[in-house]
Amino acid sequence: MPHLDTTSDEPRKSTGTPLKRCLGKGALAVGVCMLACAGLVLHQSKAYGLLARIHHGLIICTPGTGLSMTAASAGLPHQNNPGMLRLELASQDDGRVIVVPGSNPLNEVLASSRRAHTLLMLDLNDTNPTDVALLVRKARMRDRVVLVPSSKETTEVALQADPSILVAIPVHSTREAYAAHRMAGHHPYAAYLSPNAAPDLFTLVHRDAEAVITENPIATNFQPDEFLAERPVDIVVTPQTSQVPRTLARDS
Secondary structure (H helix, E strand, O other): OOOOOOOOOOOOOOOOOHHHHHHHHHHHHHHHHHHHHHHHHHHHHHHOOHHHHHHHOOEEEEEOOHHHOOOOOOOOOOOOOOOEEEEEEEEOOOOOEEEEOOOEEHHHHHHHHHHOOOEEEEEOOOOOHHHHHHHHHHOOOHHHEEEEOOOHHHHHHHHHHOOOOEEEEEEOOHHHHHHHHHHHOOOOEEEEEOOOOOHHHHHHHHHHOOEEEEEOOOOOOOOHHHHHHHOOOOEEEOOOHHHOOOOOOOOO
């Protein structure tokens, strides 16, 4: 019986029609565009993150006043205001977390702050760090928030509440600097130092912590240029933003 010749030199006909091939190329182009757009959105989101802002300059944080906030404006910085707000939190009887003074729900403040690209420092006080971390995650603000616990116990809970939200740990000595590093483990943390701490302590914690926080010294002869030249600082908490030169606070 003769065998079929499977090695014919005749070209095989394409199994797809021109229309199908065109649609396939169109779908591929749309997919590439969608991936490019998603990458751009992700890049823009990361650009407003806390660590990205630290990389570009000193962050000025000012205490926010809950009484002046509304659901529509909470977290929105006015012109010439700093890029970070420090807010006090409290728990209501129904379990909701609010910003005080006042009663603005934290979830609304987080949503407004995200739209305004505002960083937040949240004093946990008597709130449950796990509940706060959940709200931060839902608002997609994990890379734009610093949690400030009220005790060692709440610090440990805050560190366990989320693997990526920055937690501030107070440091007053070299011993506490090493203890904070051990407590945090692989969790990102910020070392919170007194402005009266020695410059060497600032240098030490800067080596291990993701960020170094301090406050504006209360002194009539305060020279911000000299103070910051001797101390590696990433975030300065101050109600008097005019005392910190704009050249040092490039992100504000």
